[in-house]
Amino acid sequence: MHVDTILSFDEAMEKYDPVLGFEVHVELNTKTKMFSSAPNAFGDAPNTNVNEVCLGLPGVLPVVNKKAVESSILIGLALNCKIAPHSTFARKQYFYPDTPKNFQTSQYDDPICYDGWIDIELEDGTVFHVEIERAHMEEDAGKLTHMGGSTGRIQGADFSLVDYNRSGVPLVEIVTKTIEGAGSRAPELAKAYVAAIREIVKNLGVSEAKMEHGNVRCDANVSLRPHGREKFGTRTETKNVNSLRAVENAVKFEIQRHAAVLDSGVAITQETRHWHEDTKSTTSGRPKSDADDYRYFPEPDLVPIVTTPEWVEELRSRLPEPPAERRKRLQADWGYTDLEFRDVVNAGLMDEIEETVAAGASAAAARKWWMGEIARRAKLADVDPAALGVSPAVVVEIEKLIASGAINDKLARKVLDGVLEGEGTPAEVVAKRGLAVVSDDGALQTAIDEALAAQPDVAEKIRGGKVQAVGAIVGGVMKVTRGQADAGRVRELILKTLGVEG
């Protein structure tokens, strides 16, 4: 297999200036498809979510999904775009079995959203202003599985099987303007940009935003030019970049590969590249078609979408707080350090902690439980902490039980186990498992008398003034009560029994 020569990233950066551009496809989470009432659902048996429109059968007519149009406008508004008063659909023609109509219904010269921007904050706080060219509506294609051959890839395949469940799923394609000036931060910016788009569409509630399900997909355009030159170099477009880390790695690899090609005096071929996660490299796809090869023309079966200011403003009023602003506000409210907050964000627990605090726990207690015992159990179960099955209300109730003295920290962990095993609310678990702290002095006194009788030499030492020896008796009592005693109270009672001043 051909292996591309690459330059080290540092050397590539010394010689060249990268220019980026991104096309991010977002699958909307509408109940139905863009142009038909067939279900938009992931993971079902092949060809069970299709009707005659999704299959492009003769004589069928598409009808636009209003919710999908509104979701598209919401995305545009969240990206500070202008919303077109008048917008049409167009046919993009190509022959490939993932598209049964032999064209994709898309938008061409009058996208619904255009001229926007988004500020992308990198981890060290550096902000890049990224301009959005357009965000347009279109439909997803079916899914091909290449069969036969040895690699499972298209090369050497004997035939392909097609599932049209995804055919017609509403997509919004977000296209940036060219991004200059990223320099050596280019790979990091690529990752941060896609992460920001994913976060925004998730926050808007318009997409499931799971990259592993293909809900958010990125095509990354990269070109290099020698430092100081204004004219852009020839670009390549890397497809199939389906995780944040892959976006970062793919941009980095293409920069290194371009640099080596340019260094050898050869021109870059304008083409599609495919990212391979296994080899962390790209391979040549097909040469880029000119736009007119798609023979776009206005879709005769769909009428224009006209947006009134009232409609757009009504949608704008539905916009949630932008994710970046929300993070700043929550960190300030909770008083977490940068490191603590970053850990919470990385663990995906911001929503859970927010709900826990809203339900009455302190920010410190919420973090202690979610980042501690709950995260630990989630790791053992190999699930996300948020998916473990602990609700914010459970955390609040456990905290209240501790505050009231009904249980201690050690018992609280057992209560959590009980809740996870489906034994009910924390209070119910305490009752069922008999986990309440033993606060009945009579019961404690019996246990203390037994412990003192079992260790007469220790009792003698304490009587003689060696108060620190009391620990051994406290330990004995805790053992007998299976940890359900308040250790401080036990200590007090032991000393009182022996007539010694604490």
Place this chain on the structure above:
Amino acid sequence: MAAINRDDVAHLAQLAHIEMSDDELDRMATELAVIVDSVKSVSEAAGDDVPATSHPIPLTNVMREDVVGHVLTVDEALSGAPDSADGRFKVPAILEES
């Protein structure tokens, strides 16, 4: 007369997956030029103040609510397929694109 040469027609035929003989390519080059000229007269009739028409019927915002409707069964979906396997359409391996 619009300039549509034989190579343009051959390119279009290839994009549209239409097989054409040499004779047909020659004939279509002439005929398409006439058709393009005819359509051009529409642009000449409309002034700069007339916006391009995307649809002949003056309707906008024909939309439906996001409510799930009917689906086909797998057997129905595959009933027109030349070949199928495992509930899916079976198509020849296509190498030039992926």
